[in-house]
Amino acid sequence: MSQWGILLEGGAIIFFVAVLFTYGAAGLKWLRLTPALRKRYRKLPKGSLGWPLVGETFAFQHCLMSTTPHSFVDERRRRYGDLFLTHLFGTPLLASTDPDMNKFILTKEEPLFTSTLPKSISMAVGENALLMLRGDRHKRMRRLVLSVFSPEVLKHKTGSIQASATSILKTWKGRKVLVADDAREYTFYVAMNAIIDMGQDRDERSEVFRNRFLQLRAGARALPIDLPGTAFRKAVQARKHLKTMVETVIDERKRSSGPQYDDLLAKLLRASESDGGEPLKNEEIVDVVLSSLLAGFDTSANTLLFLVYYIGQHPQVLHDLKVEHQEILKDKPADEPLSYSDYKRMKLTQSTINETLRLANPVLSLHRRTLQDVEYNGRMVPANCPVQVWLRSLHTDPDLYPQPYNFDVDRWKGKASTNNFIPFGLGPRLCVGMDLARMELSIFVHCLVTMYRTWELAEEDAPRFFPEPGMKKGLPIFVHDL
Template sequence: MNSFFTVLLFLFTMIILLLTTTRRRRSSKGLPPGSLGLPLVGQSLGFFRAMKSNTAEKWLEQRIQKYGPISKLTLFGHPTVFISGQAANKFIFTSNYGNIMSNQQSKSTRMILGDRNLFELVDHDHKRVRDALMLFLKPESLKRHVGKMDVEMREHLAMFWEDKQEVKVLPLMRTLTFNIICSLLCGFERGPKRDECADLLPKMVDGWWSIPINLPFTCYNRSLRATARVRKIVKNLIHERMVQLEKGASPHQDLITCLLSIRNEYNEELITEEEIVHNVIFFMVAGYETTSSLLTFLIRLFANNPIVHALVLQEQEEIDKNKPSGESLTWKDLAKMKYTWRVSMETLRLFPPVFGSFRKALKDIEYEGYTIPKGWKIFWVAYKTHMDDSIFPEPSKFNPSRFENQASIPPFSFIPFGGGARICPGMEYARIQILVAIHYLVTRFTWKLCGDDSFSRTPLLKPSNGLLVQITPRCCN
């Protein structure tokens, strides 16, 4: 009897092994080269170390040399296919979202930003929410808010730069961008709640690309707790704006009020409260990190490149000459800052704040002769085309003239704001903020670096010591 059950158990085990092997063979047919590594962890720790040491490009280049421009690995708990190059960018930005892939980020990012933020949505939902956001973020609407950005910038300089001998640039640029977001997008008055949000945001961002292990001592757990608190604050803010609208407040005063005021012809809301919360937090986190990073690296650039600094200063002083003393910048003034914006774009090419992003395959996808299985993540990066010498000759050289004729740059090669129908809706908002900030910084101060100006990615780009500079006032305006 015992021998019968032993034989039966042996046969059952062999059948299971045979079925498992068959499934593995079927599922691995046509997969890209590479290794998935250990379950859940895979190559995540090695990638984290490379990001922190600012060698992520080298780490990925070694993969490309070994496996080619497409390979499989495990990142942040998911089997992933890494793709790179211009064709990969085009594939990412022009694919039929909702049909073959979604813009779904890693679990840690999705839990922090929310699953109803614009980058997660597809098809009709994406268009509906994007159209709602663009009612406030389009240039015609943002024109009326240049003066508000100007006021925030002057107040920032008065509070944090004037009468100082040394400053750490990155923390101050984060403070600036956060305050502009609060003022322009949220209508969030200065006070304890705004200060609390400012303290919570770094904790949220720290968990952005963390391994999603929700234990009390993990970065992911701290980030989730910070996110829960910020969501509660934003919800309370939304309810305050509802009351103000009922009392006759202007629907154009900030992004939240604009979104709450939108109705269709049947008097139905075009964007839900949950979607407003998730998208406000998305813009809060994205703007806080990306714009502050670009401003920081522009200040770093001006300290290291006196020729570019002098040309930007000349352009900005020319604008000041034609304005009455103390008058705020206008939309027409921003239109004259052509060289300054070319310098900004070249800085974005060399130092894109966001290293890369993820998509999710909604079905088996055939790409470059390989199969990306349904449910797998797709990881793409910006640096590969930004540093391609066939697209940008002498790619390591700083050369703003590359952007004098943007039509000459091949499509899907310069992608700091993404591309296609899903290009970042806040691009114009970021441009205005950058130009206003640079105008006042270069016309009112000079600076020199104090020591180390190296940088790392954790996961977003930032100088190792916050970029400490010694500052000197240029003039009194």
Template sequence: MDALVLTVFLFLIPVFFLLTRRKKSSERLPPGSLGLPIIGQSLGFLGALRANTAEKWLERRIAKYGPVSKMSLFGKPTVFIHGQAANKFVFNNDGTSFTSQQPESTRLILGDRNILELSGEDHKRVRSALMLFLKPESLKRYVGKMDEEIRNHLEMHWHGKQKITVLPLMKNLTFNIICSLLFGVERGPRRDELIECFRHMIEGIWSVPVNLPFTRYNRSLKASKKVQKMLKELVCEKRVQLEQKTTSPLQDLITCLLNIRNIDNEEELTESEILHNIMVVMIAGYDTSSVVITFLLRLLANEPAIHAAVLQEQEEIARSKSSGEFLRWEDLSKMKYTWRVTMEILRTTPPVFGGMRTAIKDTEYGGFLIPKGWQVFWAIPMTHNDGSIFPEPSNFDPSRFENQASVPPYSFVAFGGGSRICPGYEFARIEILVGIHYMVTQFTWKLCADNKFSRVPMPVPTQGLPIEIMPRKPMN
């Protein structure tokens, strides 16, 4: 009998310990609810994004649960954190406590070997490869080609028109720039088919990952396969051209990636790494720059004083050029005020609302446990609209960025931060500045719709921002 009691007692000790441990772990989790399986708070969050009330949606969570709370987004348990300290915590622990695994819907559409997914040495290797093309020293040689693409766009879609819709045209422009500069795909049926598949693909990136017929997610997965097939054919063609020495290793991003070997061990990028990172670059260059240019045009229509100052700066540059001469890298450095206006647009209307990381080990923040495998979510507007960081945040004030060193670290995060700061920053800067230069010096415009916008998840102004355009008189 004593032996039986002892056996039962010894059996119950680990059970008791396990239950106690689970209870303590549960007590250390942030407050909040995970909601329904798979769906969680995804539909509520996406609905708030579309209604442009996502920041208020998060503020209500903060008021209810405090600065750290749990929820479920896109099929995974998630901890929401916010503020300057939270941004610093996430960016400084990247690769040690967190990895940049994206939601399942994003990962299956874009592939698992893209720079958003990789960590450690793999991330450094792929990022270094991309930066060989995207660094300023390399991009200088492509300013003229980007200038030519933008002039062609305005000639085809603006000149001779009385009314245009800005956002779809800007997406058309940025995709054509990507095809030309990054992929070496000229105008024609191939480019048209690629952009059509690409548009279907990106529709489901931020969606509930339910792979059933007729769902947005299902359509995006099918489109992703088509895009990858087309890109694979393109990569094969570029590889043959390089082997036959009929193209330059710096002709475009694809030839650059194909020609790169790791300095230490001469390891080439895998085909999956090339394909998946091309797709990420496509999305980054297509969506973000087109949104920023659209909201710049919207702002300039609403703010005559800012428009006048931008126009004056750009006309001075235009006067320094001979007829038909392309802009050069040196001209972009003179567009200081225009870039400060752009930075303030990125503060008030960041194209990307927030970001995700995945905990690779149990991690503590704010006195709470973030379990291994859970997502961490933070939202960019939470610091961009913080009055203690940016006084009177509802006011549009480009002077905030006259001295960028005065902006507190980890507060302006439109391009991310830490080791994962956007590698395409300089590419986007060139694209935006060259585009605005020709738009403000060649046209005037006025809005044909209200100033409202929604997020899907990128900001989309009412009706895509229809405007009436008038050609400007030639400068004396």
């Protein structure tokens, strides 16, 4: 631990000093509130802020890039407990790895907590994105979005999702495949079909849309430096172009008496008919469309990437999956597309997805900020304090998951979902695309294991967890025929 860390360790004052350091004048203003808090100093969680300004960022990055990405959190949890103080990427924050505390944080949004996003992501998703909305506006928009991603609607999409998976997988024969690229291609078009179906001009227009979308996504992950040539500036420009494209589709749909769509855009355009509220403005629709695409893109693609990796590493799991999916095919006339009830029979596939999400969740942590002083189980978190729920450490807690770093699909047999497994979040911001994600992943696995006998790595590759979970080389593989 650094000198600073030793000096300050365990002292509640560290939090105030950190706020002062990080927020300058704003921190001073905050310090004026301390008389009320002083009594409660001793209840503040412990931890270390590492070095001035950079805090523990380097140690955190170093661990994520190493072969033991969990060690940063594991070590601090051992030393300070399930809720501890750290300082990452310029912000002092409290990290929670405690299932009950996580549930408390995620379910008590307003008046106690609010969700927060870094500046680059806020720019990319727009101020009307679900992730940015609060209170009644969030509830209304969430209801509208959920109605499109509900099982009742998704059950009609199994055939088209299967067609997308099959067409990508057919191209895998006889060539070296970079799974990361094709996973992104597949999940992007599945999500686009559910969110904004481009209709007749699909191929050409979708391609332009996709390229601009990739620029937007790159900027969402970059530093928010708005200068010529930066990823952030390119993303701002890409967003303007995407906005125009979405508005063009809106105009076409409003003018046309052509085909009826059942995508998210159609739902948003008819919002007032379905819930009696005010019609949505174009900018609200654009933000919800783009942010939903962004929220579902890397998350689903990276999960698919890890699914292919883990199944490939575990021949018994591949064998058992083949049995499950052949059973489904056996009961169907040849060439009949998968139905929703076929999908519901994919039990082992669901366990495999769970185990993949447990070990390689694409979302490392969820970000909140306290709106007032919050006391929980004898510990106090001051107002305006960033709090992060660390999913990965929860999902690899040895008390909850024996031999946590083993890929073991059997641990999910007959298990109902609990607060100890929250890859899609919890509470009022539970992922709205969860059912779509599970369905597209399951259908891809079905097509993969029924179209090919097995696959092998074309080059050595290994998981990485920084800057985001993925495979170091994008998982290059060769597939083998049945």
